Amino acid sequence: MNKVFPTAQAALEGVLFDGMTIAAGGFGLCGIPELLIEAIFDAGTRNLTIASNNAGVDGFGLGILLATRQVKKMISSYVGENAEFMRQYLSGELELEFNPQGTLAERLRAGGAGIPGFYTRTGVGTVIAEGKEHKEFDGKTYILERGIVADLSIVKAWRGDPSGNLEFRKTARNFNPPAATAGKICVAEVEEIVPMGALDPDKIHLPGIYVHRMIQGEHEKRIENRTTRKKEAV
Amino acid sequence: MNKVFPTAQAALEGVLFDGMTIAAGGFGLCGIPELLIEAIFDAGTRNLTIASNNAGVDGFGLGILLATRQVKKMISSYVGENAEFMRQYLSGELELEFNPQGTLAERLRAGGAGIPGFYTRTGVGTVIAEGKEHKEFDGKTYILERGIVADLSIVKAWRGDPSGNLEFRKTARNFNPPAATAGKICVAEVEEIVPMGALDPDKIHLPGIYVHRMIQGEHEKRIENRTTRKKEAV
Amino acid sequence: MAEGQKGWDRNQMAARAALELRDGMYVNLGIGIPTLVANYIPAGVNVTLQSENGMLGMGPFPFEGEEDPDLINAGKQTITELPQTAYFDSAQSFAMIRGGKIAMAILGAMEVNQEGDLANWMIPGKLVKGMGGAMDLVAGVGRVVVVMDHTSKHGESKVLKHCTLPLTGKGVVDRIITNLGVLDVGHKGLHIVECADFVTEAELRAATEATIVD
Amino acid sequence: MAEGQKGWDRNQMAARAALELRDGMYVNLGIGIPTLVANYIPAGVNVTLQSENGMLGMGPFPFEGEEDPDLINAGKQTITELPQTAYFDSAQSFAMIRGGKIAMAILGAMEVNQEGDLANWMIPGKLVKGMGGAMDLVAGVGRVVVVMDHTSKHGESKVLKHCTLPLTGKGVVDRIITNLGVLDVGHKGLHIVECADFVTEAELRAATEATIVD
Numbered sequence: 001m002n003k004v005f006p007t008a009q010a011a012l013e014g015v016l017f018d019g020m021t022i023a024a025g026g027f028g029l030c031g032i033p034e035l036l037i038e039a040i041f042d043a044g045t046r047n048l049t050i051a052s053n054n055a056g057v058d059g060f061g062l063g064i065l066l067a068t069r070q071v072k073k074m075i076s077s078y079v080g081e082n083a084e085f086m087r088q089y090l091s092g093e094l095e096l097e098f099n100p101q102g103t104l105a106e107r108l109r110a111g112g113a114g115i116p117g118f119y120t121r122t123g124v125g126t127v128i129a130e131g132k133e134h135k136e137f138d139g140k141t142y143i144l145e146r147g148i149v150a151d152l153s154i155v156k157a158w159r160g161d162p163s164g165n166l167e168f169r170k171t172a173r174n175f176n177p178p179a180a181t182a183g184k185i186c187v188a189e190v191e192e193i194v195p196m197g198a199l200d201p202d203k204i205h206l207p208g209i210y211v212h213r214m215i216q217g218e219h220e221k222r223i224e225n226r227t228t229r230k231k232e233a234v
Numbered sequence: 235m236n237k238v239f240p241t242a243q244a245a246l247e248g249v250l251f252d253g254m255t256i257a258a259g260g261f262g263l264c265g266i267p268e269l270l271i272e273a274i275f276d277a278g279t280r281n282l283t284i285a286s287n288n289a290g291v292d293g294f295g296l297g298i299l300l301a302t303r304q305v306k307k308m309i310s311s312y313v314g315e316n317a318e319f320m321r322q323y324l325s326g327e328l329e330l331e332f333n334p335q336g337t338l339a340e341r342l343r344a345g346g347a348g349i350p351g352f353y354t355r356t357g358v359g360t361v362i363a364e365g366k367e368h369k370e371f372d373g374k375t376y377i378l379e380r381g382i383v384a385d386l387s388i389v390k391a392w393r394g395d396p397s398g399n400l401e402f403r404k405t406a407r408n409f410n411p412p413a414a415t416a417g418k419i420c421v422a423e424v425e426e427i428v429p430m431g432a433l434d435p436d437k438i439h440l441p442g443i444y445v446h447r448m449i450q451g452e453h454e455k456r457i458e459n460r461t462t463r464k465k466e467a468v
Numbered sequence: 469m470a471e472g473q474k475g476w477d478r479n480q481m482a483a484r485a486a487l488e489l490r491d492g493m494y495v496n497l498g499i500g501i502p503t504l505v506a507n508y509i510p511a512g513v514n515v516t517l518q519s520e521n522g523m524l525g526m527g528p529f530p531f532e533g534e535e536d537p538d539l540i541n542a543g544k545q546t547i548t549e550l551p552q553t554a555y556f557d558s559a560q561s562f563a564m565i566r567g568g569k570i571a572m573a574i575l576g577a578m579e580v581n582q583e584g585d586l587a588n589w590m591i592p593g594k595l596v597k598g599m600g601g602a603m604d605l606v607a608g609v610g611r612v613v614v615v616m617d618h619t620s621k622h623g624e625s626k627v628l629k630h631c632t633l634p635l636t637g638k639g640v641v642d643r644i645i646t647n648l649g650v651l652d653v654g655h656k657g658l659h660i661v662e663c664a665d666f667v668t669e670a671e672l673r674a675a676t677e678a679t680i681v682d
Numbered sequence: 683m684a685e686g687q688k689g690w691d692r693n694q695m696a697a698r699a700a701l702e703l704r705d706g707m708y709v710n711l712g713i714g715i716p717t718l719v720a721n722y723i724p725a726g727v728n729v730t731l732q733s734e735n736g737m738l739g740m741g742p743f744p745f746e747g748e749e750d751p752d753l754i755n756a757g758k759q760t761i762t763e764l765p766q767t768a769y770f771d772s773a774q775s776f777a778m779i780r781g782g783k784i785a786m787a788i789l790g791a792m793e794v795n796q797e798g799d800l801a802n803w804m805i806p807g808k809l810v811k812g813m814g815g816a817m818d819l820v821a822g823v824g825r826v827v828v829v830m831d832h833t834s835k836h837g838e839s840k841v842l843k844h845c846t847l848p849l850t851g852k853g854v855v856d857r858i859i860t861n862l863g864v865l866d867v868g869h870k871g872l873h874i875v876e877c878a879d880f881v882t883e884a885e886l887r888a889a890t891e892a893t894i895v896d
Contacts, residue, residue, distance in 0.1 A: 027521045334815070360850065
């Protein structure tokens with residue numbers, strides 16, 4: 001069983017279809033599967049439903065799939081940094097299911113963990129709760145949220161071994177592990193594939209069982225909001 | 235805020251009370267908070283409800299609290315290695331709530347994650363499902379299981395820093411992270427307290443926010459079932 | 469800032485909010501003015517900042533040239549780590565938020581009302597940002613402090629009897645810090661905790677649509 | 683074992699169960715005979731063994747003197763790790779089990795019936811072990827193979843029309859491997875896949891209380 005593929009295109013061969021649901025890792029532009037997104041752009045797959053906290057920016061990340069109108073629906077918590085995303089939503093061209101960020105993360109984890117539904121306080125008394133089952137536990141009201149099972153997960157990690165064990169780096173971990181577990185198929189892109197045994201088994205963030213295919217590639221890793229301080233100021 | 239205490243007794247001061255619920259880490263005798271269990275034995279706290287996958291063995295681990303009859307009720311998945319546990323249960327001296335192992339782990343995680351209930355297929359059609367809410371999702375039947383919030387968590391880690399960040403070792407991790415999150419107060423025992431900054435922030439298994447008090451101590455780490463192969467046999 | 473100017477500016481609001489912090493607290497700071505609170509943590513008060521994108525122990529902005537694209541906060545700003553930093557994934561991050569492990573969140577707001585309702589994520593038909601992690605934070609953390617301008621650009625009160633915008637949370641706000649003062653949410657209405665510099669209680673009441681009791 | 687002995691012994695049952703393994707599979711092996719399956723993995727078949735106490739990539743028993751108390755399997759036996767090993771906590775372990783990421787579980791049984799019900803965790807009033815992870819495994823994994831003696835010490839069939847013991851799972855078993863042969867659970871009853879060494883189909887049928895179709 002070989003999990004390592006030569007290119008993003010090859011790794012996605014046979015798993016893309018119009019109308020599919022994709023769970024994508026990343027927060028803002030941090031830790032996004034930029035190479036796999038480009039390959040989906042090239043493949044031209046349409047009517048996508050994408051569960052991802054954000055939708056990239058104009059011209060980078062998931063933003064490139066919005067520009068081509070390959071996306072039918074987003075399941076996201078934040079659209080603030082993406083003018084085209086907001087425009088398509090406000091004009092009704094794009095469906096948008098707003099999920100609170102923690103609810104989205106938990107829905108992805110639940111979907112991957114065989115949990116079809118869980119109760120949360122998040123969103124009680126807001127539009128998020130409308131149409132959802134309400135239930136009392138110990139005198140407090142909670143709403144039922146559903147696990148998400150996606151046709152495909154696309155995630156980005158720092159390093160991986162050929163068995164699919166993945167290690168993430170700093171806050172680029174974010175949604176990648178829960179998104180990876182939610183897919184029936186998970187394809188991962190990494191900065192470096194290391195030999196078997198090079199990863200410390202105590203320090204693997206995502207065990208290889210979750211990863212079906214993987215590629216190694218060069219990442220732009222664009223910074224969305226560069227903030228610094230001057231050395232003199234310290 | 236100092237989280238490091240000199241002894242297990244000192245670390246438990248003011249948090250023990252008769253009738254309390256305790257979530258304990260460990261699987262079999264592997265990764266059990268043996269020093270904190272001894273301190274609870276010494277404190278003589280009674281009518282305990284303990285959520286722990288197993289109950290130690292006669293004379294070690296939670297077994298010592300069974301012998302003194304400090305335990306009113308266990309929430310566990312397996313009693314197979316503990317003769318006194320099985321005897322007290324069969325004679326009706328001890329309440330025992332059997333939980334499937336994965337349900338117990340998820341109940342602890344859920345309790346710590348603000349999730350009062352979740353649905354699972356595990357146990358459907360068995361005595362475990364009796365009296366529990368059943369619900370259909372996408373044509374399959376699931377049962378509702380509740381999150382566990384304990385008065386106290388006791389866990390054992392390999393290394394920790396003074397802010398409470400913990401690292402576990404191999405399969406001694408097991409129930410410790412979910413148990414740690416389930417308690418209103420969590421006390422951890424570690425083999426070594428290392429200086430701040432000595433742990434790689436990407437490789438911390440349990441962030442310090444979950445740990446309120448901690449001790450360093452010598453651990454017996456008894457092996458329950460020593461199995462080996464001969465070098466000649468290879 | 470000129471001596472005698474009425475009310476607090478953004479930095480003064482942040483400095484006032486920083487007085488809410490207690491030693492040993494784990495705190496989440498929202499985008500905008502709340503982010504500035506980190507600059508005013510009182511001496512001797514050791515707090516750990518959580519960033520909901522997966523980090524405890526958030527450090528200051530990096531020096532120029534030392535930005536790391538893999539190290540950002542929830543506002544997508546480049547930041548740094550500290551000796552106590554721990555990273556984790558988004559599910560774990562919100563597990564600790566939802567599970568009540570974070571003592572306090574300091575958040576911005578568009579509107580707040582006397583029952584502690586908070587609106588800060590959208591203006592229907594006009595502006596959509598999304599709730600991000602705000603709905604989870606207000607539902608989960610121990611104490612919610614809102615920092616906001618007391619009135620809109622048109623002079624209309626944003627501290628209301630009833631919120632007009634879609635809510636972020638219902639009955640979730642504990643304390644409101646504005647450019648005009650500090651108000652607590654009580655069972656029967658708001659209570660004045662203090663007035664901002666050179667703001668009278670009468671002025672604070674006049675700028676507040678919500679009911680202020682005693 | 684003497685030439686011509688009727689049926690399979692423990693090791694032969696394990697060897698037969700090992701033929702269920704496919705290259706690339708992630709598999710969970712239960713306590714008892716299923717543990718022996720690891721000794722009979724066919725050449726060229728690369729499987730990864732999951733141990734539900736928090737490990738993928740379980741290796742063989744350690745050499746004498748190299749036992750590590752922090753490294754055990756779900757049967758509490760000391761084991762070793764492999765180059766592809768990953769450790770995780772119990773919540774994560776059962777997340778992958780419940781989530782259907784494990785292709786197959788090979789488990790022991792006290793009773794099994796023609797509808798695929800499995801009983802393997804207690805005999806009321808007599809023996810209590812607990813279900814451990816078995817209920818989660820049978821509910822979550824892709825395929826459940828049971829390995830067991832066909833009859834009790836008293837010669838009574840353990841392959842039944844209806845289980846008499848408390849169930850571990852309802853309608854969960856796909857294939858039954860016993861000392862007398864291999865049976866599949868179908869919609870209308872059991873199907874004979876093969877008979878064990880020197881066991882006739884008539885003998886297999888005679889030892890089986892459950893309905894065997896075609």
